[in-house]
Amino acid sequence: MGQTPTSDDLRNRLVDEILQDVRLTADVERAMRTVHREAFLPGIDLEEAYVDQAVSIKDNPLGGPLPLSCASVPSVVGMMLSQLEVQPGDDILEIGAGTGYNAALLAELAGDNGHVTSIDIDSDVALHARTMLDRAGYRHVHVMERDGLIGAPENAPYDRMLAAVGLWDVPAAWWGQLGNGGRLVLPLRWRGQTRSVALTRHGDTLVSEGMELCGFVPIIGQDGEKTTALNIDGTISVIHDEDQAVDAGALGNCLTTTGIEVMSGQRIGGEESFDGVWLRATATDDRVCRLQVMPDALAQELLLRPAIPGRSPILIDRDSLAYLVVRREGVDPQRPHRLGAAAYGPHAGELAQDLIGHIEAWGTARTAVPRLSITPAKSAVAAGPGHVISKPESRLRLTY
Structure with missing residues (x-):
C-alpha cells in the first residue's frame, strides 16, 4: 500500500498541475505552495480541497444556478494573482471575501509591510472568511461586511484592487480608491462573455495589460x-x-x-x-x-x-x-x-x-487580444480609434 499523501504533497501536486497550463509568477507559485487551502474549507475532504475546481460555501438564497459564494478554481486564482503583480508592502483591496483563501494568498504576497482589506456584502461569508483567516494565522487581514460596489474608502488609496466576483460595470466609487499607477484585476463582463482583465490606472483611464477567459459569480447590485x-x-x-x-x-x-x-x-x-x-x-x-x-x-x-x-x-x-x-x-x-x-x-x-x-x-491572428481602456461614464468621449461600449458608470473602448 502506498503512503497517504500529506497536505504538502497534495498542495505541491496541484501547483505542479496548474503550471502545466497556467503561467504563474514566482511569487504566486510560492504563495500557493505555502497557504493551506483546506484550512479555509472545513468539512471538505483533504484530497478534494486540492482538486482544481470551485467549492461552494453558500448557496444562492434566491435559488439561482450559481452559488452566492464559493472558493474559486485554484488555477483561476493563480492566474488572476499573477495578473495583479502584487509587490511587497502593497496596500490591497479584495472585493468578495469568499473563504478567505484569496486574502491569505494576498497577505503572503504583500508581506509583513503590506496590508490586505477584504470585503463581502454577505455577513455569513464575511464571518467565515474572518474565522478561517484567524485560525490560519492571518489575523492582520482586515475583513469587513461591506457592499463591494462601494469598496472600502477608509483604507484607500490602494496599490492593488482585486475583484473575486464578476462585474458588469466598473463602479464609480472605485475610481477614488485605486491610486494612480495602481492595478485593478477584475472579471469584467460585456456582450455576454467574461474576461479577467488586468488594468493599470493612468489618471482618469484604466488601460489593460492583458485579459484571460474566466467565469465568476456575479456581484450583487448590478443588473445591466x-x-x-x-x-x-x-x-x-x-x-x-x-x-x-x-x-x-x-x-x-x-x-x-x-x-x-x-x-x-x-x-x-x-x-x-x-x-x-x-x-x-x-x-x-x-x-x-x-x-x-x-x-x-x-x-x-x-x-x-x-x-x-x-x-x-x-x-x-x-x-x-x-x-x-x-x-x-x-x-x-x-x-x-x-x-x-x-x-x-x-x-x-x-x-x-x-x-x-x-x-x-x-x-488572421488567433491569439491577439484587444487593448481595453476604461474611463468614467461622466468623462467626455475622446476621439480616437476603437469601438466604444457605454455603460452607466464607465465607458469601454476596445482596439485591435
Missing part, C-alpha cells in the same frame, strides 16, 4: 445584463446587455423557420480554443451577445446545434439571428473541425456572412 427567452419554456434564450434591443417574439418566430449554415475557411484542432471569435466580435459589433440552449431544446432539435450550447456568441438583429457552430470535417487530421454560422430569419444570409467575417478576422 438581461436574459430574454426566445421560446415558451425558456430552453432557448439570449443573454444580452441592457443597451441591446431584443425582440423576443420576432426572434422566437424566426426559429420556427428553416435555418441555414454557412461555413468559414477557419479550422481548429480538437483542444483549440475559439473563444477569441467572440472577443474579436465585441470590438466592432454591437449586435453580439450570448446564446444559451438547454438540453431539452437540443433533444427536440429546435435549432441547429450551436458550437457550445450553453454559451455561444450570437448576432441578433430585429427578426433574424446568426450564431457560431462547429462541424467536424475529416480532411485535416490536425484541425478536423470547421467554424461556421447557423442563421434564421429574413436576414439570415446577411447575418451569417457578418459572423463569418468575425471568424475570418479572428483567424
Whole structure:
C-alpha cells in the first residue's frame, strides 16, 4: 500500500498541475505552495480541497444556478494573482471575501509591510472568511461586511484592487480608491462573455495589460445584463446587455423557420480554443451577445446545434439571428473541425456572412487580444480609434 499523501504533497501536486497550463509568477507559485487551502474549507475532504475546481460555501438564497459564494478554481486564482503583480508592502483591496483563501494568498504576497482589506456584502461569508483567516494565522487581514460596489474608502488609496466576483460595470466609487499607477484585476463582463482583465490606472483611464477567459459569480447590485427567452419554456434564450434591443417574439418566430449554415475557411484542432471569435466580435459589433440552449431544446432539435450550447456568441438583429457552430470535417487530421454560422430569419444570409467575417478576422491572428481602456461614464468621449461600449458608470473602448 502506498503512503497517504500529506497536505504538502497534495498542495505541491496541484501547483505542479496548474503550471502545466497556467503561467504563474514566482511569487504566486510560492504563495500557493505555502497557504493551506483546506484550512479555509472545513468539512471538505483533504484530497478534494486540492482538486482544481470551485467549492461552494453558500448557496444562492434566491435559488439561482450559481452559488452566492464559493472558493474559486485554484488555477483561476493563480492566474488572476499573477495578473495583479502584487509587490511587497502593497496596500490591497479584495472585493468578495469568499473563504478567505484569496486574502491569505494576498497577505503572503504583500508581506509583513503590506496590508490586505477584504470585503463581502454577505455577513455569513464575511464571518467565515474572518474565522478561517484567524485560525490560519492571518489575523492582520482586515475583513469587513461591506457592499463591494462601494469598496472600502477608509483604507484607500490602494496599490492593488482585486475583484473575486464578476462585474458588469466598473463602479464609480472605485475610481477614488485605486491610486494612480495602481492595478485593478477584475472579471469584467460585456456582450455576454467574461474576461479577467488586468488594468493599470493612468489618471482618469484604466488601460489593460492583458485579459484571460474566466467565469465568476456575479456581484450583487448590478443588473445591466438581461436574459430574454426566445421560446415558451425558456430552453432557448439570449443573454444580452441592457443597451441591446431584443425582440423576443420576432426572434422566437424566426426559429420556427428553416435555418441555414454557412461555413468559414477557419479550422481548429480538437483542444483549440475559439473563444477569441467572440472577443474579436465585441470590438466592432454591437449586435453580439450570448446564446444559451438547454438540453431539452437540443433533444427536440429546435435549432441547429450551436458550437457550445450553453454559451455561444450570437448576432441578433430585429427578426433574424446568426450564431457560431462547429462541424467536424475529416480532411485535416490536425484541425478536423470547421467554424461556421447557423442563421434564421429574413436576414439570415446577411447575418451569417457578418459572423463569418468575425471568424475570418479572428483567424488572421488567433491569439491577439484587444487593448481595453476604461474611463468614467461622466468623462467626455475622446476621439480616437476603437469601438466604444457605454455603460452607466464607465465607458469601454476596445482596439485591435
